[in-house]
Amino acid sequence: MMSPTHIATGVVIAAPFAIFAPELAPLAAVSAMAGGVFPDLDLFVGVHRKTLHFPVYYWGAVALAGVLAVLVPTTATLAAFFFFLSAAVHSVADWFCGGNELRPWENTSEHAVFVHPLDRWLRPKRLIRWDGSPEDLALTAVLSLPGLFLFEGPVRLLTAATLVVAVVYAAVRKRVPDLAPWLAE
Template identity: 50%
Template sequence: MVTTHAAMGAALSALLLPVSPRFAAVAALAAFCGGVFPDLDLLVGEHRRTLHYPDYYVLLSLPLAGLAVLRPLTATVATASFVAAAALHSVADAFGGGLAPEPWIRDDHRGVYCRARRRWVRPRHWVRWDGAPEDLALHGVLALVCIVAFDGTVQWLVVLSLPVSAVYTAVRRRLPEWAPWLLE
């Protein structure tokens, strides 16, 4: 679920609180957005291929993190956090289900596309599919980290994402019959 990816990025930013509390909220907001960004390819291209870069986002995030450490500015921290969360999202998709409209059938080998290897990485099914109960549970744990660690906008974004996730989880298995065009 995109909400799980968003919360994952924001929760990762909580690691900055003891080191640099001044930038933690900025990092969390940027990471929340970076966690969402790869799934915008649902709107513009092939999902988990057009804006998912498990290889290149990781490679790009390393020098950006170094730059944020050497020049800790709002812009450098936000950029590094955004890209790191997009990397985390892209890599994490390989640990979920495939891209088929009914991924619980496990008949789709496409987890996420890796450009460096020019092939699809197979889904691992640690989270069986997007919107599975364990996806909602993971989102809940990550949201709790954010709720405890942050206040203000970060906290509210994560709190508001919880009912969205719960509704999506409740209807996910029915989506293929209700809206096949949505899952294409």
């Protein structure tokens, strides 16, 4: 899935706070948005969907951060909980996407996400055929609704900007390998 989909997922994770604890909602949403995009930073350092994608280990961080947020409820512990929860969901969600390859619509890779404790790659499920596919864009649009309608201010603005980025990325996705040959290296 494309990063905007994961960012929108982060807002969905934080959405109950917009209703039940509105004073904490912006912190929860921004933290979850950051956690949603964090694993994809391995596009720039290391091996994508391996270096910063932890479909098992992030859940330990979620449990620890959750306990800390309950025992010592501060903005830092709450932010950490939502950050790690969104990063964990991202790492698992990529399993349901296409393979980890420059042209995932060609279906040449059987590597969806690396599971470190098992020291192996999970095979892609391809429910979302590739990042930036029409179904990925549709999912991003649907997941953006809470950010656009339940939140105000920066969260709404970030959600709208993320949706615009998603539309542009989906429009040019199949040209990305040709436009940025450095990605192949």
